[in-house]
Amino acid sequence: xxxxxxxxxxxxxxxxxxxxxxxxxxxxxxxxxxxxxxxxxxxxxxxxxxxxxxxxxxxxxxxxxxxxxxxxxxxxxxxxxxxxxxxxxxxxxxxxxxxxxxxxxxxxxxxxxxxxxxxxxxxxxxxxxxxxxxxxxxxxxxxxxxxxxxxxxxxxxxxxxxxxxxxxxxxxxxxxxxxxxxxxxxxxxxxxxxxxxxxxxxxxxxxxxxxxxxxxxxxxxxxxxxxxxxxxxxxxxxxxxxxxxxxxxxxxxxxxxxxxxxxxxxxxxxxxxxxxxxxxxxxxxxxxxxxxxxxxxxxxxxxxxxxxxxxxxxxxxxxxxxxxxxxxxxxxxxxxxxxxxxxxxxxxxxxxxxxxxxxxxxxxxxxxxxxxxxxxxxxxxxxxxxxxxxxxxxxxxxxxxxxxxxxxxxxxxxxxxxxxxxxxxxxxxxxxxxxxxxxxxxxxxxxxxxxxxxxxxxxxxxxxxxxxxxxxxxxxxxxxxxxxxxxxxxxxxxxxxxxxxxxxxxxxxxxxxxxxxxxxxxxxxxxxxxxxxxxxxxxxxxxxxxxxxxxxxxxxxxxxxxxxxxxxxxxxxxxxxxxxxxxxxxxxxxxxxxxxxxxxxxxxxx
Amino acid sequence: xxxxxxxxxxxxxxxxxxxxxxxxxxxxxxxxxxxxxxxxxxxxxxxxxxxxxxxxxxxxxxxxxxxxxxxxxxxxxxxxxxxxxxxxxxxxxxxxxxxxxxxxxxxxxxxxxxxxxxxxxxxxxxxxxxxxxxxxxxxxxxxxxxxxxxxxxxxxxxxxxxxxxxxxxxxxxxxxxxxxxxxxxxxxxxxxxxxxxxxxxxxxxxxxxxxxxxxxxxxxxxxxx
Numbered sequence: 001x002x003x004x005x006x007x008x009x010x011x012x013x014x015x016x017x018x019x020x021x022x023x024x025x026x027x028x029x030x031x032x033x034x035x036x037x038x039x040x041x042x043x044x045x046x047x048x049x050x051x052x053x054x055x056x057x058x059x060x061x062x063x064x065x066x067x068x069x070x071x072x073x074x075x076x077x078x079x080x081x082x083x084x085x086x087x088x089x090x091x092x093x094x095x096x097x098x099x100x101x102x103x104x105x106x107x108x109x110x111x112x113x114x115x116x117x118x119x120x121x122x123x124x125x126x127x128x129x130x131x132x133x134x135x136x137x138x139x140x141x142x143x144x145x146x147x148x149x150x151x152x153x154x155x156x157x158x159x160x161x162x163x164x165x166x167x168x169x170x171x172x173x174x175x176x177x178x179x180x181x182x183x184x185x186x187x188x189x190x191x192x193x194x195x196x197x198x199x200x201x202x203x204x205x206x207x208x209x210x211x212x213x214x215x216x217x218x219x220x221x222x223x224x225x226x227x228x229x230x231x232x233x234x235x236x237x238x239x240x241x242x243x244x245x246x247x248x249x250x251x252x253x254x255x256x257x258x259x260x261x262x263x264x265x266x267x268x269x270x271x272x273x274x275x276x277x278x279x280x281x282x283x284x285x286x287x288x289x290x291x292x293x294x295x296x297x298x299x300x301x302x303x304x305x306x307x308x309x310x311x312x313x314x315x316x317x318x319x320x321x322x323x324x325x326x327x328x329x330x331x332x333x334x335x336x337x338x339x340x341x342x343x344x345x346x347x348x349x350x351x352x353x354x355x356x357x358x359x360x361x362x363x364x365x366x367x368x369x370x371x372x373x374x375x376x377x378x379x380x381x382x383x384x385x386x387x388x389x390x391x392x393x394x395x396x397x398x399x400x401x402x403x404x405x406x407x408x409x410x411x412x413x414x415x416x417x418x419x420x421x422x423x424x425x426x427x428x429x430x431x432x433x434x435x436x437x438x439x440x441x442x443x444x445x446x447x448x449x450x451x452x453x454x455x456x457x458x459x460x461x462x463x464x465x466x467x468x469x470x471x472x473x474x475x476x477x478x479x480x481x482x483x484x485x486x487x488x489x490x491x492x493x494x495x496x497x498x499x500x501x502x503x504x505x506x507x508x509x510x511x512x513x514x515x516x517x518x519x520x521x522x523x524x525x526x527x528x529x530x531x532x533x534x535x536x537x538x539x540x541x542x543x544x545x546x547x548x549x550x551x552x553x554x555x556x557x558x559x560x561x562x563x564x565x566x567x568x569x570x571x572x573x574x575x576x577x578x579x580x581x582x583x584x585x586x587x588x589x590x591x592x593x594x595x596x597x598x599x600x601x602x603x604x605x606x
Numbered sequence: 607x608x609x610x611x612x613x614x615x616x617x618x619x620x621x622x623x624x625x626x627x628x629x630x631x632x633x634x635x636x637x638x639x640x641x642x643x644x645x646x647x648x649x650x651x652x653x654x655x656x657x658x659x660x661x662x663x664x665x666x667x668x669x670x671x672x673x674x675x676x677x678x679x680x681x682x683x684x685x686x687x688x689x690x691x692x693x694x695x696x697x698x699x700x701x702x703x704x705x706x707x708x709x710x711x712x713x714x715x716x717x718x719x720x721x722x723x724x725x726x727x728x729x730x731x732x733x734x735x736x737x738x739x740x741x742x743x744x745x746x747x748x749x750x751x752x753x754x755x756x757x758x759x760x761x762x763x764x765x766x767x768x769x770x771x772x773x774x775x776x777x778x779x780x781x782x783x784x785x786x787x788x789x790x791x792x793x794x795x796x797x798x799x800x801x802x803x804x805x806x807x808x809x810x811x812x813x814x815x816x817x818x819x820x821x822x823x824x825x826x827x828x829x830x831x
Contacts, residue, residue, distance in 0.1 A: 015807030019814040023705065034704040035822035037639060066826055112640075114703070 031060030284331030416465030484533030654690025
């Protein structure tokens with residue numbers, strides 16, 4: 001019988017069994033040491049931990065590092081069980097291992113053993129080691145001044161976890177002795193206090209003169225300290241925002257140079273914008289809206305300042321008002337509109353200014369609303385259409401009652417006091433048409449007693465619309481036309497007690513006072529026979545006068561002959577008593593008072 | 607004896623692998639046995655070694671349905687045996703500790719044994735076209751030549767005495783060759799049997815140790831991470 005495999009010979013099987021036994025024996029003898037890929041490290045970088053100076057001291061205790069298969073234990077846990085300092089660093093996120101945790105989570109990624117007694121436990125490749133996580137980046141330490149790349153030992157002559165300042169100074173002193181001397185005088189000799197390898201300053205530098213917070217915290221030093229290589233130049237760095245950021249000012253200088261009024265060092269975004277400084281101060285409802293409502297996609301510039309820039313899509317007027325919204329609306333709210341109706345064909349005046357827009361603009365239409373009065377008011381026409389459709393012919397926009405009817409065009413033009421009375425005084429009940437034009441139609445009260453029923457109903461024959469009084473009675477048409485001085489006296493002088501009818505037309509009816517003494521009783525009661533209404537004097541005596549009135553120079557002047565009374569006479573005005581007495585010395589019965597008895601015509605020959 | 611083509615190919619492969627390995631070691635580092643590259647070297651190398659043994663053994667015994675010539679399979683066995691073991695040696699990262707060290711040592715030993723076996727194998731007589739002359743054929747030829755040599759020279763007028771002597775000498779020469787071949791064949795068969803008795807247990811020991819090594823590596827480096 002042939003074997004399927006030539007190797008399964010008797011001797012081969014014996015050899016296999018012997019090898020298995022040998023492996024098992026060796027494993028037992030060495031404590032599984034035969035499976036060890038190499039000797040454990042005897043390097044002692046630090047002091048002994050738990051009595052163990054190096055991994056080599058662990059000998060064949062594989063389980064010191066290797067966890068039991070199938071358990072939840074891990075090799076890394078075993079590392080940290082002994083290396084408590086590393087564990088503390090990791091837990092506190094401090095130290096080298098706490099910082100490196102960001103890139104690796106397994107101890108084995110950097111540390112491995114079984115590479116010989118003298119082999120280092122650390123496999124970190126200096127070319128890929130994340131040195132910046134130690135707090136010092138090697139960005140500026142790639143190539144050595146004397147050629148070649150930097151190796152770990154170029155700086156870490158002693159411990160890999162320490163960097164004495166003398167190492168830095170030794171190299172940099174050689175590069176530029178004067179600058180280094182100056183630099184050490186100014187900043188001291190502890191390089192790592194300030195430098196983190198980026199280029200100049202690190203986090204630990206006390207930047208108190210200009211605290212680096214927010215976005216400035218991570219900025220490279222040269223971003224602000226441009227070209228500064230001396231302490232003086234570093235200190236002379238301007239602290240104004242624009243000194244560094246002007247070139248990238250998206251506002252292009254429009255908002256001034258005080259960036260900090262809006263922005264903080266936390267970043268350009270999230271600025272507490274004082275919109276009052278922009279071309280579009282925010283008022284009313286614009287206050288408090290999200291910036292992105294207008295600044296869509298966070299475009300901070302180029303937003304139009306017109307309402308339509310933002311609200312065009314939400315125009316409820318569907319474009320019927322092509323102008324800017326601000327002509328009517330304010331930022332306090334859309335409903336708070338102040339449409340300037342004066343620019344329309346129907347300026348809103350008087351009472352029209354008060355109602356809501358919807359009172360006329362029904363159905364939400366803002367254009368095409370009627371512009372005539374009846375367009376809105378027809379249903380409430382108190383005139384029932386009788387006065388036509390042109391309400392404005394009488395009414396003003398103030399109130400319906402504020403009527404300005406041009407009564408001059410009416411059948412009864414208003415004059416005088418009629419101009420001041422309300423329409424209702426005559427147009428009772430709002431009835432305008434058919435109102436009587438007679439005075440009595442309105443002036444219905446009983447006529448004063450003075451009229452005594454004597455006057456008719458045509459008040460206008462005496463009274464004017466100016467006032468009841470003075471009335472202008474046309475006495476020329478009365479039984480006693482007034483002439484002369486009668487025209488100037490009041491009615492009451494004759495019509496005593498307001499009694500007009502039946503007034504006597506004789507002079508004496510009114511002129512009741514005693515006649516002057518000059519009259520004596522020789523004159524009758526017909527004053528008009530001598531007097532005229534023009535005045536009592538001059539009177540023109542028309543009665544019998546036997547003695548010529550034109551005697552010599554008397555000239556019709558009564559007083560020439562009647563110096564005291566008309567009932568007596570005296571000739572002594574012209575004919576002196578003495579001369580007459582002398583002349584008439586021989587005339588019997590001569591008397592100076594009875595001249596006319598002898599001289600009835602006044603002639604001497606009588 | 608044919609051209610050692612498999613050796614040439616193996617040499618080219620080894621040189622190419624060495625070049626790549628040296629380049630990587632120079633640019634990065636010697637690939638650690640536990641790294642991705644180091645493990646890959648070990649896994650590929652061991653797979654080739656395993657193939658070289660099992661497939662060749664199967665072919666040797668697959669008489670009913672042979673696939674490919676024995677010679678071609680031997681060339682494959684030699685090529686993969688050299689290249690696979692070389693990869694395994696590179697997998698060691700030049701560290702020879704414990705079981706892994708012994709395993710590397712055993713690999714070298716078995717490969718060296720293989721080289722010895724290969725050259726013993728070349729001692730087996732072959733025809734002009736390289737086919738191994740079987741002992742039976744050799745014996746038949748040997749008997750025929752012996753008969754020819756033992757017979758007296760024929761009296762033939764057509765053959766001159768000089769020519770007859772020459773033919774005799776030629777037959778005697780072939781007889782010597784055949785006797786030498788026969789002796790070589792006997793030696794070769796004896797030596798090969800001895801070599802097999804050593805090479806196969808060594809190979810078996812190697813594979814057992816390799817599996818132990820693989821098991822330990824998986825246990826310590828994979829299960830106990």
